[in-house]
Amino acid sequence: MPTPYGYCGGMAFSADELRVLRRALAAALQPTTVPVQECLRLSEELDEAARESGRLRDFLFADLARYRDALPGSVHGYLGRLQEALAAGHVPGPDDLGALRVLRSVNAGPAERDRRTALLRRCEQAAERSARARLRALPGGRLADEPERPPAPKPAPQPAPKPPQPGPAGPQPSRRGRPVPTPGEVFPPRRRPSPPPAARTA
Structure with a gap:
């Protein structure tokens, strides 16, 4: 046909x-x-x-x-259609590869067996190229025979910030520059009341 x-x-x-x-x-x-x-x-x-x-x-x-x-x-018709499909861009799948491996020695003489083996190799290479292309299309994908990329260097750790040092203890000056009064100046000591005159006479 x-x-x-x-x-x-x-x-x-x-x-x-x-x-x-x-x-x-x-x-x-x-x-x-x-x-x-x-x-x-x-x-x-x-x-x-x-x-x-x-x-x-x-x-x-x-x-x-x-x-x-x-x-x-349908081995002869299948092999002919497979060659036409390969020329039209067909990517052999597991079904085609499995069928060709079985058909290599089914009702075939030496010359026909060699022809089928060559067709199998051609299909395996096409399937491998398609798989490699899919790997390249994936984010971060790489081929099996490509060298592995070294990991990115980690940034050096930053030193921890030092805690703030406490200031010198002591009275703080007022906002206007005057000294802070002591408690004795703010609250003077109370004097004890003197006894009444009658108690002193007795």
């Missing part, structure tokens, strides 16, 4: 995308100015080609899953 994709520089393009790209290249190489309406129409066709490409990829990935579910009877 022929694939609906064309290949250019390792990228897959549908027939509509190739047609739009040819028109865009032709418009870019024209020495005269391209009309505005032509640019708008070309932009709309590019958007539609991108949507169609997404629909084709979704169909291809769903078709791959159907062939994978029908294994091992």
Whole structure:
């Protein structure tokens, strides 16, 4: 079954995308100015080609899953769909990797076994690249083979503030500069009353 994709520089393009790209290249190489309406129409066709490409990829990935579910009877169809899906940007998951490991020696001669082994290696590398990209996208993520960053130096401890020293004891001067009176000056001693005259006569 022929694939609906064309290949250019390792990228897959549908027939509509190739047609739009040819028109865009032709418009870019024209020495005269391209009309505005032509640019708008070309932009709309590019958007539609991108949507169609997404629909084709979704169909291809769903078709791959159907062939994978029908294994091992659909081994040849599955391997073909897997190669097309890889060219369209499919990232192999555990299901694909597990199926390829089982299929390496199922109804396969030496040449076919080598071809399936090479396809398995290709899928493992694609899955590993995808995992590395996800690690790079995480905050603070680093690859397993990258050197570990040294921890940031801790700031030196600051000395504790000294407690305030008490001032010299003693009477505090008044606000106006006069000395503070003593208790004896504020409260003079009371004199004992003298006995009445009658008591002195007796």
